[in-house]
Amino acid sequence: MGNLKIDFLGKEFKNPVLSASGTFGFGEEYEDIFDISRLGGICSKGLTLKPKEGNEGIRIWETPMGMMNSIGLQNPGVESFISREINIMKKYNTNIIANLGGNTEEEYLKGIELLNTSEVDIIELNISCPNVKQGGMAFGIKSKTAYEIVKKCKNISEKPMMVKLSPNAENIGDMAAACEEAGADALSLINTFSGMAVDIDKRRPVFNNKYAGVSGPAIKAIALRMVHQAAQNVEIPICGLGGIASGRDALEFIMAGASLIQVGTANFMKPDICVDIINEIEVFLIKENIENINEIIGII
Amino acid sequence: MELTYSSIIENKHITEDIYQMELEFENKDVNPGQFFMIKSLEGSYLLPRPISVFDYNGKTLKLLYKVVGKGTKIFSALYQKEKVQVLGPLGNGFSLEDIEGNTALIGGGIGTAPLNYLIKKMKNKEVDTYLGFKNKIYSSENFEKYSSNLIITTETGEYGKKGFITDFVDWDKYDTIITCGPEVMMNEVIKIGIKKKIKTYVSLERRMACGIGACLGCSVKTLDGMKRACKEGPVFCADELVIEE
Numbered sequence: 405m406g407n408l409k410i411d412f413l414g415k416e417f418k419n420p421v422l423s424a425s426g427t428f429g430f431g432e433e434y435e436d437i438f439d440i441s442r443l444g445g446i447c448s449k450g451l452t453l454k455p456k457e458g459n460e461g462i463r464i465w466e467t468p469m470g471m472m473n474s475i476g477l478q479n480p481g482v483e484s485f486i487s488r489e490i491n492i493m494k495k496y497n498t499n500i501i502a503n504l505g506g507n508t509e510e511e512y513l514k515g516i517e518l519l520n521t522s523e524v525d526i527i528e529l530n531i532s533c534p535n536v537k538q539g540g541m542a543f544g545i546k547s548k549t550a551y552e553i554v555k556k557c558k559n560i561s562e563k564p565m566m567v568k569l570s571p572n573a574e575n576i577g578d579m580a581a582a583c584e585e586a587g588a589d590a591l592s593l594i595n596t597f598s599g600m601a602v603d604i605d606k607r608r609p610v611f612n613n614k615y616a617g618v619s620g621p622a623i624k625a626i627a628l629r630m631v632h633q634a635a636q637n638v639e640i641p642i643c644g645l646g647g648i649a650s651g652r653d654a655l656e657f658i659m660a661g662a663s664l665i666q667v668g669t670a671n672f673m674k675p676d677i678c679v680d681i682i683n684e685i686e687v688f689l690i691k692e693n694i695e696n697i698n699e700i701i702g703i704i
Numbered sequence: 705m706e707l708t709y710s711s712i713i714e715n716k717h718i719t720e721d722i723y724q725m726e727l728e729f730e731n732k733d734v735n736p737g738q739f740f741m742i743k744s745l746e747g748s749y750l751l752p753r754p755i756s757v758f759d760y761n762g763k764t765l766k767l768l769y770k771v772v773g774k775g776t777k778i779f780s781a782l783y784q785k786e787k788v789q790v791l792g793p794l795g796n797g798f799s800l801e802d803i804e805g806n807t808a809l810i811g812g813g814i815g816t817a818p819l820n821y822l823i824k825k826m827k828n829k830e831v832d833t834y835l836g837f838k839n840k841i842y843s844s845e846n847f848e849k850y851s852s853n854l855i856i857t858t859e860t861g862e863y864g865k866k867g868f869i870t871d872f873v874d875w876d877k878y879d880t881i882i883t884c885g886p887e888v889m890m891n892e893v894i895k896i897g898i899k900k901k902i903k904t905y906v907s908l909e910r911r912m913a914c915g916i917g918a919c920l921g922c923s924v925k926t927l928d929g930m931k932r933a934c935k936e937g938p939v940f941c942a943d944e945l946v947i948e949e
Contacts, residue, residue, distance in 0.1 A: 429918040433935075436705050437791075437916075449920075457923075457930050464911045464921035466751050466774075471913060478920045478930060620750055672913040673743070673750055675707055675791060 407696045408686060410444070412641055412663055413564035413589050415499055415525050417444040420658060420697065421682050424645050424668030425450050425503035425528065425568075426475065430489040431496055438676040445499030447666060448485065450530055452504075453511040453518075455481035461612035465601050470622030470647070471669055472599050474611045477505055477533060482515045486522045494523065503568070505530040512557055520562040527563045529554065529588075532570030532595035533617075541598070544570035547582035558587035566643060569593035571623075571630055580634035592643035592666065593634055594627045620669040621647045628660055635661025635702055649673065651684020658685075661702040705794055705916070709745075709787045713764055715780070719842045721771040722814065723780045724758065727790065729765035735797030736822035737907050737939045741915035742767065743789040744778050751775065751913050752791065754934070756818040756884075758843070765790075768817040768843055794915050795938045798822055798882065798905065803829065805879025805903075809847075810893055812836045812869060812885025816843065818907050819884055823850045832877075836869030836889065870896070878902050884909075894942040904942035908933045 408419035423431075425447040431440050440446070458478025465472040480489060485502065493500045502524040506512040512529070519527055531544035531553060543553045554567055565587075571594040573579040580591055596617025601610040610616075627646020635642050644662030648654050649670035657665045670677045685697070694700060710727040718724050725742075734757055743752035753775045759766035771780050782788065798818075809831060811819045816835050823831060824846055833851040835844060839860040847854055855872050856864035865872060870892045883893040884907035897904030910922035910933040917935035924931050925946040931937065 426920075427914075427918060433914070433916045433918040437707050457925070458920060462911060463923065464913050464919065466749070469748075469750060471750055473913070473919070473921065475920045475923075478923060669750070669913075672919060673752070674789065675914070675916065 408682070408689070410663055410697065412643075413526060413566070415564070417499060417664060419444045419682050419685070420662075420664045421654065421678050421685070422447055422499075422501065422643065422664055422666045423671060423678060424666035425530070426473075427668040427671045430492050432492045434675060438679050440496040441498055442679055442682060443496070443498050444664060445501055445525070446493055446496065447501040447503050447528055448489070448493065449479050450477045450503045450505045450533060451479050451482050451485050451515065452477055452506055453482055453515045455479065455484065459613060462610055465610050465616065467599070467601070467618060467620070468622060470618055470620030471672070472601060472611070472616040472618050473596070474613050474616035476613070482518045486518060490522055490524065499525045501526045501528050501566070503528040503530050505533050509553060509556060512553060513560060516557055516561050520560075524563060527561060527565050528592055529557055529565055529567045530595070532568050532572075541570050541572060541595075544573055544579070544595075546574060547578045550579060551582040551586045554583050554586035554588050564589045566590040566592050568595055569634070570595050571597050571626065571646070576630045577633045577637040581637045584638040584640050588640060590641045590643060591634055591638065592645060594630050594646045597623055597626070619647065621649050623647050624653060628656055631657055631662055632660040632704065648681070649677065651681045651688060654681050654685055655688060655700070658697070658701055659704045661704070663701050705792060707789070707791050710765070710790045712782055712784055712786050712788065714784060715782050717780070718768070719840045722842050723769055723771065724843070725767045725769065725779065725782070727765045727767070727788065728763075729760070729790065730763050732793065734760040734765070734793045736825045737797035737818050738793035738795050739915075739938065740765070740767065740790055740792030740794065742779070744782055745787055745789060746778070749774050749778065752789065752915065753779070754794075754912055754915055756907070757793065757821045758817045759821050759824065768814065768820070770814040791915060795934055796936065798907070798939050800825060802905075803880050803882070806877055807880045807882070808832045808834060808873065808878045810834045810869060810873060810881060810883040810885070812889040813838065815885030815889075815907070815909070816847075819882065820846050822882065823847060826850070834869045834873050836885065837863070839863075875900050875902070881905070883907070891947060894945070894947060897942050906940055906942055906945070908938045908940060910934075910938070
């Protein structure tokens with residue numbers, strides 16, 4: 405039997421498959437559909453210091469083999485997360501990754517202080533949400549800006565910190581290196597691409613914010629390239645994501661340098677797809693006589 | 705709620721862009737107003753489509769749908785015995801116990817679909833039905849059978865009375881109104897319902913990606929904060945909604 409176990413930032417992951425932030429709630433919505441303890445980990449819905457109602461207008465739009473979203477980080481806030489939602493996640497006997505976003509430096513820092521007191525395993529610092537007007541992705545475009553916010557966050561964080569990168573960064577390799585230099589323990593990439601849709605009947609953008617985040621199989625090839633570039637540029641471990649919808653996709657990311665992978669949009673296509681992906685990876689290892697998945701991480 | 709793969713028993717064209725799919729779906733509790741996330745198994749598009757329950761008899765599930773985009777276009781071309789991915793039943797549905805006093809159902813276009821299963825489930829309760837269509841009337845048999853009074857309009861006047869259905873409702877007669885249809889129609893019903901202090905229930909249609917409350921794509925603004933059309937809805941009491949002008 406192929407061994408899927410991964411050690412990532414000192415935490416044991418039973419397999420490399422995580423559910424991506426914003427596609428899995430806090431887990432409970434999927435409870436009736438499959439055994440969530442099968443997952444290597446769950447990344448929480450993107451949290452902000454204060455609760456957020458999210459964006460007005462249309463929030464979801466399908467594109468050819470992809471989708472766009474402009475949810476705008478609707479979430480209950482870090483305090484509620486610590487007192488309520490984390491307890492839901494704890495039931496599933498898997499790693500809990502708290503995805504933290506923010507509009508200002510102060511919000512990030514206060515959010516981290518609160519999360520320090522919680523039972524989360526890893527903080528995923530979201531400097532890449534394209535759907536909030538201020539902050540969010542703005543921190544993840546220029547390497548210098550990212551360096552500064554990551555360094556400040558890392559200074560006060562008592563949890564291992566994984567920084568979630570935006571594909572809209574000026575140069576993904578430089579961005580990865582800057583975050584590593586700032587002290588990031590790991591990187592996750594990529595978040596959604598900034599995109600647009602137009603309602604030709606109404607002659608206006610579909611989304612109130614004009615632009616929205618593109619995800620799904622349509623962007624997989626670009627995400628994979630970016631993961632590879634980042635992996636070439638840093639020593640810290642990488643969690644890869646972007647359009648993964650099969651075991652084969654996951655293995656591509658792993659071979660390109662990702663120690664863990666996240667499944668996002670594909671959860672909407674088939675809500676138990678993470679289980680298929682875990683099984684497919686395992687079958688591949690057995691078929692290829694690979695004793696331990698670590699043997700194939702970053703072999704390309 | 706569960707994820708299954710059901711065989712198509714029949715998938716037929718009703719009129720213009722309206723189709724009806726019948727699926728094997730045995731022994732489940734399915735409430736009127738609930739919906740299913742349906743996806744064909746061929747992989748050329750991404751997201752399942754939310755379709756409300758048109759009828760259920762404990763053995764087969766009937767879904768009435770309108771072809772509006774790629775997903776529903778692919779549905780319309782599916783054959784008998786093909787399997788589709790079925791997730792559901794989802795959402796809260798109508799609460800039959802809450803339907804009190806003189807009651808009217810007001811449906812528009814494809815929004816008449818969930819009311820069809822509702823009126824069948826309301827059994828002995830007397831209910832008036834108002835249905836509005838653009839130009840063709842479809843799938844009105846159950847309403848003819850179970851309604852005390854039935855008024856049908858088309859915008860073109862091709863069938864039934866000519867005009868918008870909301871102009872033909874005898875509003876002062878009702879204690880409870882249940883509506884589903886185009887947003888413009890429902891907003892009008894909500895406005896009048898609230899003004900006349902009629903208990904008004906609306907079944908909302910929203911774009912959604914997951915159907916189970918995870919993606920937050922279908923959030924609805926209510927007086928009690930954001931709620932999910934797929935989970936806390938799709939049926940809401942009109943007076944809890946924050947209606948944007």
